[in-house]
Amino acid sequence: MLRLTIDGVEVQVAEGTNLVEASKKAGIEIPTTCYHPGLRVVGQCRICFVEVESMPHLVTACSTPAQNGMIVMTKSPRVRNARAAVLEFLLANHPLDCPVCDQAGECSLQDFSMEIGLDESRMIDEKRTFPGFESRQIGPAVVQNQNRCIRCSRCIRFTQEIFETHDLIMKGRGARAYIDTFDGRPFDNPWSACVADVCPVGALTVKDFRFRARVWHLMETPSICPGCSVGCNIDVGHLDGVVHRFKPRTNPEINGWWMCDHGRSLASDLNNRDLDRPAVRSGSTFSTLTWNEALVILAETIVTKKPRIVASANLSNEALFLIRRLFVEHLDLEVVVPTDSGAQRWIKNERGTRIESIEVQPNGTGARLIGLSMVDEKGLRDFVSQSSVILLDNRAHAWLAGPDAAAELRGRLAAVFGRRHTELSRTADLIFPTASWFETEGSFTSSTGRVQLARPGWSPVRLGRPAWRTLTDLAVRLDLPLENCISPRRVFEEIVQEIPAFAGMTYRRLSSEPGIPILKDIPHVG
Amino acid sequence: MMKPLLLRARGERNSRSLTTYLRFGGYGAVKKALIMDARDVIKEIKASGLRGRSGAGVPTGLKWGCVPKASGKPKYLICNADESEPGTFKDREIIRVDPHLLLEGMIIAAYAIDAHKAYIYIRGEFFHEAQMLEHAIGEAYRKKYLGKNILRTGFDLDIYVHRGAGAQICSEETALIESIEGRRGQPRLKPPFPAMAGLFGCPTIVNNVETLACLPHILENGADWFASIGTQESTGTKLFSVSGHVESPGVYEVPLGTTFREIIEDHCGGIPNGRELKAFIPGGSSAPVLTAAEIDTPACFDAVAKAGSTLGSGGLIVMDETVDMVWVLENLLEFYAHESCGQCTPCREGSAWALNILRRIRCNQGCPEDLETLCRIADFACRGMTICPLGDAFCEPIRSFLDRFGGEFRAAVTSGNPPRVVKAPILPTRRDQSMFAKPGTESC
Ligand code: SF4
Numbered sequence: 001m002l003r004l005t006i007d008g009v010e011v012q013v014a015e016g017t018n019l020v021e022a023s024k025k026a027g028i029e030i031p032t033t034c035y036h037p038g039l040r041v042v043g044q045c046r047i048c049f050v051e052v053e054s055m056p057h058l059v060t061a062c063s064t065p066a067q068n069g070m071i072v073m074t075k076s077p078r079v080r081n082a083r084a085a086v087l088e089f090l091l092a093n094h095p096l097d098c099p100v101c102d103q104a105g106e107c108s109l110q111d112f113s114m115e116i117g118l119d120e121s122r123m124i125d126e127k128r129t130f131p132g133f134e135s136r137q138i139g140p141a142v143v144q145n146q147n148r149c150i151r152c153s154r155c156i157r158f159t160q161e162i163f164e165t166h167d168l169i170m171k172g173r174g175a176r177a178y179i180d181t182f183d184g185r186p187f188d189n190p191w192s193a194c195v196a197d198v199c200p201v202g203a204l205t206v207k208d209f210r211f212r213a214r215v216w217h218l219m220e221t222p223s224i225c226p227g228c229s230v231g232c233n234i235d236v237g238h239l240d241g242v243v244h245r246f247k248p249r250t251n252p253e254i255n256g257w258w259m260c261d262h263g264r265s266l267a268s269d270l271n272n273r274d275l276d277r278p279a280v281r282s283g284s285t286f287s288t289l290t291w292n293e294a295l296v297i298l299a300e301t302i303v304t305k306k307p308r309i310v311a312s313a314n315l316s317n318e319a320l321f322l323i324r325r326l327f328v329e330h331l332d333l334e335v336v337v338p339t340d341s342g343a344q345r346w347i348k349n350e351r352g353t354r355i356e357s358i359e360v361q362p363n364g365t366g367a368r369l370i371g372l373s374m375v376d377e378k379g380l381r382d383f384v385s386q387s388s389v390i391l392l393d394n395r396a397h398a399w400l401a402g403p404d405a406a407a408e409l410r411g412r413l414a415a416v417f418g419r420r421h422t423e424l425s426r427t428a429d430l431i432f433p434t435a436s437w438f439e440t441e442g443s444f445t446s447s448t449g450r451v452q453l454a455r456p457g458w459s460p461v462r463l464g465r466p467a468w469r470t471l472t473d474l475a476v477r478l479d480l481p482l483e484n485c486i487s488p489r490r491v492f493e494e495i496v497q498e499i500p501a502f503a504g505m506t507y508r509r510l511s512s513e514p515g516i517p518i519l520k521d522i523p524h525v526g
Numbered sequence: 527m528m529k530p531l532l533l534r535a536r537g538e539r540n541s542r543s544l545t546t547y548l549r550f551g552g553y554g555a556v557k558k559a560l561i562m563d564a565r566d567v568i569k570e571i572k573a574s575g576l577r578g579r580s581g582a583g584v585p586t587g588l589k590w591g592c593v594p595k596a597s598g599k600p601k602y603l604i605c606n607a608d609e610s611e612p613g614t615f616k617d618r619e620i621i622r623v624d625p626h627l628l629l630e631g632m633i634i635a636a637y638a639i640d641a642h643k644a645y646i647y648i649r650g651e652f653f654h655e656a657q658m659l660e661h662a663i664g665e666a667y668r669k670k671y672l673g674k675n676i677l678r679t680g681f682d683l684d685i686y687v688h689r690g691a692g693a694q695i696c697s698e699e700t701a702l703i704e705s706i707e708g709r710r711g712q713p714r715l716k717p718p719f720p721a722m723a724g725l726f727g728c729p730t731i732v733n734n735v736e737t738l739a740c741l742p743h744i745l746e747n748g749a750d751w752f753a754s755i756g757t758q759e760s761t762g763t764k765l766f767s768v769s770g771h772v773e774s775p776g777v778y779e780v781p782l783g784t785t786f787r788e789i790i791e792d793h794c795g796g797i798p799n800g801r802e803l804k805a806f807i808p809g810g811s812s813a814p815v816l817t818a819a820e821i822d823t824p825a826c827f828d829a830v831a832k833a834g835s836t837l838g839s840g841g842l843i844v845m846d847e848t849v850d851m852v853w854v855l856e857n858l859l860e861f862y863a864h865e866s867c868g869q870c871t872p873c874r875e876g877s878a879w880a881l882n883i884l885r886r887i888r889c890n891q892g893c894p895e896d897l898e899t900l901c902r903i904a905d906f907a908c909r910g911m912t913i914c915p916l917g918d919a920f921c922e923p924i925r926s927f928l929d930r931f932g933g934e935f936r937a938a939v940t941s942g943n944p945p946r947v948v949k950a951p952i953l954p955t956r957r958d959q960s961m962f963a964k965p966g967t968e969s970c
């Protein structure tokens with residue numbers, strides 16, 4: 001451990017820490033634009049100057065390692081002057097189009113100029129522009145505005161160092177240098193939108209989020225990406241009941257600072273719902289019911305028909321646990337959880353370790369730990385090939401969405417749960433609207449063996465209900481009340497008591513830690 | 527006038543050929559050096575007081591001494607022949623006249639630092655010179671001065687010629703290394719210095735052509751002999767590439783410490799057409815300009831530094847009384863704005879901005895505030911504000927021109943019809959709410 005003094009505050013940091021991180025420990029923020037904790041230090045933007053006693057020149061905090069006994073000043077007049085000068089250089093040719101820029105509100109340049117308080121420029125000449133580069137779509141997910149670029153090279157280093165695709169490069173020299181794709185090819189790697197996250201200004205923006213909302217209006221809810229079994233940590237940005245974007249949330253153990261474009265593209269899915277109340281089939285049409293009526297019919301069906309249950313690895317640990325309790329333990333029905341290895345996705349964590357997905361569903365690992373039996377596509381087809389079936393999530397498996405499944409299950413589908421109609425739901429006898437994962441609290445077990453908590457952004461809309469609630473209500477109708485299971489939190493307490501892998505976890509710990517590793521040895525992937 | 531050392535073969539027939547070189551006693555120094563201990567070679571060079579000829583004037587022996595002895599990694603020697611500063615063309619002359627002198631110097635240097643691979647990084651535009659080097663290297667290989675087991679001493683050395691692609695920034699040693707590694711040529715953050723981790727992450731020494739060409743002479747005639755030429759701190763001879771308003775421009779070799787008057791008047795035949803000297807730049811375009819009054823400054827590292835400039839690469843640019851200093855500065859900035867690699871903010875933005883201002887002044891559109899802005903740019907884009915010295919390279923001229931010829935600049939900005947100076951707001955502040963109200967000024 002090294003001891004040093006920053007602005008009179010003494011801090012202890014580990015060997016090799018740079019002055020930016022050391023200051024953070026002392027509660028002092030140093031402006032940085034080219035420095036990113038996940039990328040190589042290049043010291044290009046020169047805004048992070050600090051004064052170190054006994055060094056003749058100002059030094060860049062990002063590239064200076066802390067040393068024992070160092071005395072650092074981050075607010076001396078010399079430092080302020082230098083920072084103001086660098087900021088003036090950065091702004092000299094910047095278009096200053098904050099009113100129409102999507103980055104406004106989360107732009108480093110904007111923050112620093114507010115902080116440093118520069119409101120006049122000496123620049124009276126015409127600004128440098130890059131005609132034709134104002135809103136150039138460089139790939140399926142990213143739009144570039146070169147005029148705003150400050151050439152911090154974060155985007156380039158991201159493509160070189162993190163996913164090693166080397167798609168972005170700097171072309172030209174000096175003031176005419178600009179960012180382009182290598183060989184002019186489209187920038188379409190699976191993580192391309194991350195460059196918009198690392199871009200400190202509005203030069204690279206995510207296409208889907210452009211002009212949708214001002215970021216200071218957005219509510220951000222910490223959650224978990226449902227796109228695959230890795231479980232990248234995300235912030236869901238939403239406004240007035242509409243989800244606008246997913247943004248990676250730092251988790252050193254799982255996704256570092258990144259997430260993949262597939263995950264991001266799932267944001268708009270949360271806004272889609274066309275099943276909004278329970279319905280029962282009468283002939284070839286459906287008539288709507290109240291939940292109460294619908295649950296009574298469902299309970300009856302279960303008792304008389306003893307259907308087989310297809311659960312889903314898209315459900316949270318809590319829901320899966322209740323499924324086990326009610327259907328397996330109390331009712332002794334056959335339950336399976338279908339999973340699908342799908343396209344493999346991977347991400348790198350903070351240490352650069354590659355984390356690979358094993359399934360497209362987010363909670364297959366949780367289902368396995370809870371002790372439900374898992375099936376693949378073939379197993380699922382065998383399972384549903386006879387007797388009547390209840391489908392707890394119409395998107396549990398890709399096969400269920402296809403025409404085959406609808407044909408196969410015609411006449412035998414006792415009930416289906418979902419947010420959207422599929423071909424399959426039209427053949428069911430009962431239809432139940434469910435709440436999305438974003439409308440209820442729940443924990444998910446990543447295939448890296450970490451349990452993580454997803455927070456709800458709002459309560460369920462229309463008559464959609466979360467699975468845990470449907471299950472507890474159903475249990476009451478069946479006269480098999482599930483004690484203590486009145487909220488996800490309480491269900492989780494039950495899980496912790498019953499399943500050794502979850503021992504010692506609480507919601508409180510889950511929300512303050514980067515996921516808690518499960519106790520049992522599971523085949524570790526990634 | 528003393529007999530030239532580095533350019534001793536100038537004027538000979540077939541001066542580049544190995545035969546001519548051997549006639550001058552060539553490769554004698556290598557024979558001597560390769561049976562010495564490497565440490566003694568370094569000691570000898572230290573004793574000679576040889577200082578780097580590329581600009582900074584770092585003692586060569588000292589630089590070599592920084593190479594870690596037992597890092598377990600291969601070591602590299604790089605000859606920096608990327609001579610691209612305006613006004614400097616001395617290395618080209620050495621290659622044209624006597625490429626074997628350079629090769630012999632490289633063998634000695636490589637032996638001293640224990641390198642078995644050496645690169646000559648030559649400016650892309652020096653196409654013919656690169657061919658000359660290739661030819662000379664071929665000759666040397668055939669005669670066993672290069673390759674495996676040189677002169678049966680057990681020392682191996684391979685030399686490769688690597689042509690640059692036309693960026694002046696690649697004459698900065700770390701940018702040069704990046705370029706050889708196949709990346710975009712832009713300077714690296716230091717430390718680590720190349721002597722610790724340079725080419726391919728291995729210890730690397732980068733020396734200038736002229737520096738390397740001095741080595742055979744030192745080894746052959748002894749350190750004391752070399753130290754006796756020149757002055758106390760600046761030993762040996764130096765090539766000056768003289769351009770501008772002199773009767774006969776060209777490359778001249780003089781002992782360090784010769785005054786600029788001698789170089790300009792005796793060697794180059796003075797200013798043509800009976801005009802007066804106005805100013806001269808002593809060390810390539812990045813060195814601060816000196817006035818006619820300073821012509822008696824001795825051309826050695828310390829005296830020039832005392833006069834407020836640097837000896838730099840020895841590119842002497844002479845300007846007579848007819849020269850418009852505003853135009854000269856614009857011309858210089860045009861070069862630096864073009865050559866800035868674009869990574870550090872102050873240099874990238876500052877050089878282009880300063881150039882814009884000067885262009886405007888030259889179009890009679892200057893205003894007195896412009897000079898302040900120029901000073902401010904010069905203050906904040908140099909001396910550690912940037913990664914490499916290119917920041918200083920364009921700031922020092924600005925500062926020195928405004929210092930020494932401020933009158934001309936002031937006249938230029940007051941005589942014009944300046945644009946109305948509107949201080950442009952950077953961000954809408956409370957004082958300036960109107961910016962929000964202006965309709966239709968922004969589109970996206
Ligand atoms: S596009 Fe953004 S991230 Fe890339 S260099 Fe420019 S400012 Fe930096």
Ligand code: FES
Binds near residue numbers: 031044048
């Ligand atoms: S953050 Fe340190 S130089 Fe850019």
